[in-house]
Structure formats: structure tokens, C-alpha cells
Amino acid sequence: MYVIRTAHWAGNLEKITEKIVNEICNSFFHTLPTKIIRNTVGLAGYVYTVQICDDKYVIKISDDKKIISGATYWLDKIKHLDIPTPKVIAENTSTSPYYFIMTFISGKDLGIVYSSLSKDEKKNIAKRLIYYQQEIKKLPMARGFGSLNSYEDSDNLFNTWEDFILSEIKRAEDGIRKNNIFATEYVSKVRDLIPDFREYFLTIKPQPFLDDVTTKNALIHEGKLSGIIDLDWITFGDQIYFLSLTTMALLSMKADLDYIYYLKDEMNLNKNQEKIAELYVLIFCIIFMSEKGACFNKNTPIRVTNQEKNHLIKIFDDYYEKL
Numbered sequence: 001m002y003v004i005r006t007a008h009w010a011g012n013l014e015k016i017t018e019k020i021v022n023e024i025c026n027s028f029f030h031t032l033p034t035k036i037i038r039n040t041v042g043l044a045g046y047v048y049t050v051q052i053c054d055d056k057y058v059i060k061i062s063d064d065k066k067i068i069s070g071a072t073y074w075l076d077k078i079k080h081l082d083i084p085t086p087k088v089i090a091e092n093t094s095t096s097p098y099y100f101i102m103t104f105i106s107g108k109d110l111g112i113v114y115s116s117l118s119k120d121e122k123k124n125i126a127k128r129l130i131y132y133q134q135e136i137k138k139l140p141m142a143r144g145f146g147s148l149n150s151y152e153d154s155d156n157l158f159n160t161w162e163d164f165i166l167s168e169i170k171r172a173e174d175g176i177r178k179n180n181i182f183a184t185e186y187v188s189k190v191r192d193l194i195p196d197f198r199e200y201f202l203t204i205k206p207q208p209f210l211d212d213v214t215t216k217n218a219l220i221h222e223g224k225l226s227g228i229i230d231l232d233w234i235t236f237g238d239q240i241y242f243l244s245l246t247t248m249a250l251l252s253m254k255a256d257l258d259y260i261y262y263l264k265d266e267m268n269l270n271k272n273q274e275k276i277a278e279l280y281v282l283i284f285c286i287i288f289m290s291e292k293g294a295c296f297n298k299n300t301p302i303r304v305t306n307q308e309k310n311h312l313i314k315i316f317d318d319y320y321e322k323l
Contacts (some may be wrong), residue, residue, distance in 0.1 A: 031048040045067055062095045065093055086104070124224065143157065145161045169283060172289065197279060207237070292309075
């Protein structure tokens with residue numbers, strides 16, 4: 001793997017321009033790209049697809065060194081597993097903005113093409129994804145729980161799965177308070193449910209799973225799962241967590257839940273696990289609430305209309321009633 005040391009670029013990454021992408025390409029490929037496409041789907045960094053002669057590559061840039069080093073760390077760890085992930089061909093973790101260059105995988109995020117997929121295609125994608133979730137379990141367990149940039153990451157490590165869950169709830173609460181769009185009472189209602197699931201949480205082991213391979217980061221090409229991307233971290237804990245994030249993402253899109261039913265069939269959930277999945281949906285619902293009004297990698301906040309606000313509240317009420 002090549003390591004490129006960048007020039008002294010400084011400033012807020014919100015002001016990143018194609019000039020910086022050009023400089024990265026010129027430094028590594030010794031030529032300028034013939035085409036640059038900004039990908040705005042992800043939230044954790046600035047991602048570009050670049051055309052170099054007849055080949056495509058992806059460049060991910062962030063002012064957070066851990067995002068870049070975490071991604072390259074985990075891509076290296078899982079490169080021998082039977083999971084279709086990009087290959088890192090160059091990285092810079094010495095000067096900001098940090099970035100890496102990786103190979104291109106054809107496909108679009110599941111959420112983008114979801115409405116055009118047949119039931120059989122959704123079923124086959126679900127089957128394949130659960131196979132990859134089983135593959136990732138071949139990695140060693142961690143010393144604790146959480147979304148880790150590496151096995152040595154102690155900053156994001158929790159002693160128990162419940163501690164991690166409570167931190168997620170607190171993160172949602174902080175965002176809701178800051179953005180002042182939703183009431184914090186939704187957070188209180190979720191937090192009050194946690195003691196009822198304490199016994200279940202104690203059964204969870206710090207096993208690795210792909211937590212953010214949902215309606216995004218799962219690439220679909222010609223109706224098939226072609227690749228897994230955006231592995232900035234690996235989460236250690238309850239694999240059902242990713243199922244509920246996917247559920248919440250589809251609910252927010254007002255899409256059907258056929259894919260969720262197929263995932264559940266592949267995971268063979270029991271009644272207790274079905275119930276915990278509903279709790280996790282509530283947690284992700286308040287996380288989605290907390291993200292309204294945030295900027296992430298965009299220049300303006302993610303605004304919410306009254307219709308969108310009421311839709312999230314209805315999702316919350318429906319799942320809260322189930323519990």
C-alpha cells in the first residue's frame with residue numbers, strides 16, 4: 001500500500017473543492033481525473049468517484065483521522081474474508097485533510113434502487129447479506145462493546161452492551177436538545193424501557209457485525225449485492241442492531257418491509273429477539289430525530305418539514321405501543 005503525504009492543506013472541510021481531489025489524483029496517479037463525481041449519500045466524510053483514463057476509483061476525505069485510519073484498518077483486517085469490499089491502494093493519515101483511495105465497486109445504495117427490486121431480488125440480497133454477517137464473525141471478539149476504529153480503540157469501548165445502548169440514547173438526547181425540533185420526552189420513554197431488557201443484554205457477547213450495512217453501504221448492481229462499503233468502524237455486540245437500523249431506514253422512506261422479513265427469516269429470530277428488535281427501532285427512531293437539523297458533510301442542516309416530523313413521531317408511537 002502506498003502512503004501519500006499531502007501538501008499543507010488547511011481550513012474547514014466544508015470548503016473542500018475539486019481542486020483538492022485533483023491534487024490527490026495528480027500526486028498518486030500523476031494525472032488529473034477526467035471526471036469527478038461527488039457522492040453525498042454518506043454522512044461521515046466527503047466521498048468522490050474519479051475517472052482516471054478507463055478506470056474508476058473512490059476517494060474518501062475527512063478531517064477526522066479516525067474515520068480514515070479506522071476504514072483502512074478494518075478493510076485490511078477483513079480482506080481475506082469472503083466479503084466484497086474495496087481495496088485500499090493509497091492513504092494519508094499524516095496531515096489534514098486525511099483521505100484514502102480505493103478501488104471502485106459498481107452499484108448503487110440499496111435505498112436508491114429498493115423500489116425497483118423484485119421480491120426475489122430482495123430475498124436473495126437478504127440471504128447474501130446475512131452470509132456476510134456470518135463471515136465477519138470470523139474476526140476475533142473485542143475486549144468490550146461498541147463501534148470501534150480498531151481492536152486497540154479504547155475511546156469507544158464499553159464494558160457491557162447495555163452501556164453502549166445507553167450511550168446511543170444519550171447521543172440521541174444530545175442531538176435532540178441541540179437541534180430543538182423534537183421533544184426530549186421521546187428519549188425519556190425509550191430510556192425507561194431499558195431495565196426490562198437488562199437480562200437479555202447480559203447474554204450478548206462482543207462479536208463483530210456490520211452495523212451500517214443497511215439501505216446504504218450495501219451496493220446493488222443488476223439486482224444483486226455487489227459490494228460492502230464505508231467500513232469506518234466495526235461494531236461489537238448484538239447483530240440484531242443492524243436489522244433494526246435497516247427497518248428504521250425503510251420506515252423513514254415509507255418503503256415496504258419485505259426485505260426486513262427476508263432478513264428475519266435468514267436470522268431465524270425467536271420471540272424475544274423480535275421484541276428486542278422493536279426496542280432497537282425505537283432507539284434508531286430517536287437517533288433519526290436527533291439528526292434533523294444537523295449538517296454532517298453538507299453545507300446546510302438536514303431540515304425537517306412538518307410532514308416528516310409527524311412521520312417520525314408516528315413511527316415512534318407505533319413501535320412504542322408494541323412494547
